[in-house]
Every structure is written in C-alpha cells, then in structure tokens.
Amino acid sequence: MTRYLGLAVVTAALLTVMPVFAAVDTAATVVPQFMHALPDMPGKSMKVVTVSYAPGAESPPHRHGSAFVYAYVLSGKIRTQVEGEPEKVLGPGEGWFEATGAHHLVSGNASKTEPAKFLVVFVANDGDPPTVVDK
Numbered sequence: 728m729t730r731y732l733g734l735a736v737v738t739a740a741l742l743t744v745m746p747v748f749a750a751v752d753t754a755a756t757v758v759p760q761f762m763h764a765l766p767d768m769p770g771k772s773m774k775v776v777t778v779s780y781a782p783g784a785e786s787p788p789h790r791h792g793s794a795f796v797y798a799y800v801l802s803g804k805i806r807t808q809v810e811g812e813p814e815k816v817l818g819p820g821e822g823w824f825e826a827t828g829a830h831h832l833v834s835g836n837a838s839k840t841e842p843a844k845f846l847v848v849f850v851a852n853d854g855d856p857p858t859v860v861d862k
Contacts, residue, residue: 754784754835760846764853774849774857777801781842785835788861794851796825803843808833 761775778798785806798807799822807823808814810830816837817823825831836843849857 754786755780765850770853771850772853774851776847776849776857777844778847779842779844780805780836783836783839785833786831786860788830788832789834790828790830790859790861791825791849791857792851792855792859793827794825794849794855794857795827796829797848798823798825799846799848801844801846803841804837805843805845806833806835806837807831 756779758777758779759774760777761773763773765771765773780803798805800817800819802819805817806814807817808831809823809825810832814833815823851857
C-alpha cells in the first residue's frame with residue numbers, strides 16, 4: 728500500500744511540474760522523468776526532465792530561481808549561454824551547470840534541420856517553479 732501511495736504522490740507531483748514548464752516555454756517539449764525529495768536536505772527536491780527542441784527552436788531568456796541545474800546533451804547540438812560566460816554549442820555527452828540564480832540568456836537548438844534533446848537535473852527548494860522567463 729505504501730508503495731502505491733508513494734507512486735501516486737510522485738505522479739501527482741510530476742503532473743504539477745509539467746504545466747509550469749509548458750506555461751513558460753512553448754519552444755521546448757519538456758517531459759518530467761523523475762522527482763524525489765532529498766531526505767538529507769529537508770525542503771529540497773531533485774527534479775529531472777528531458778527537453779526537446781525542434782530544428783531552430785529556442786527558449787526565451789530565463790532563470791531557475793533557487794535551483795542548481797545540471798544539463799546533459801543527449802542528441803543534436805544545443806546552443807547555451809549563462810550570463811558572464813561565452814555562448815557554447817554542445818553535442819551529445821557534453822553538459823553544463825547553472826548556479827543558483829544564474830541568468831540563462833541563450834538556450835536552443837543549434838541546428839536548423841535536426842532536432843535536439845537534453846536531460847536537466849534540478850536541485851531546488853520544494854514548491855519553487857523550475858523556470859521563470861524574463862519579462
């Protein structure tokens with residue numbers, strides 16, 4: 728019974744995360760993969776999503792609030808730039824991190840003809856929105 732209750736809680740949590748991503752970024756397809764409270768860090772959770780970009784798609788500048796973020800390219804080529812750093816184009820097997828409060832200026836597919844996909848791991852305060860787009 729406890730196993731099913733835990734699964735129901737995780738499923739409900741993931742379903743609440745997905746609309747937050749969709750509401751802030753229509754260029755990306757975001758699919759929740761995993762979410763779990765961090766037992767040794769009360770008030771913190773780890774959330775994992777995959778982000779897919781169609782050819783030429785890009786997201787608007789944004790921040791991830793209280794989250795520490797690690798991203799890992801699964802396929803295609805991703806353009807990325809965090810404020811204070813040069814823009815980079817990364818391919819499969821490459822990754823980057825964003826410190827808490829970092830301003831993500833550029834995020835998109837570097838190719839106009841091929842899709843791109845990456846995995847994102849967030850460690851954040853429970854209940855914080857994962858992405859806040861610049862106004």
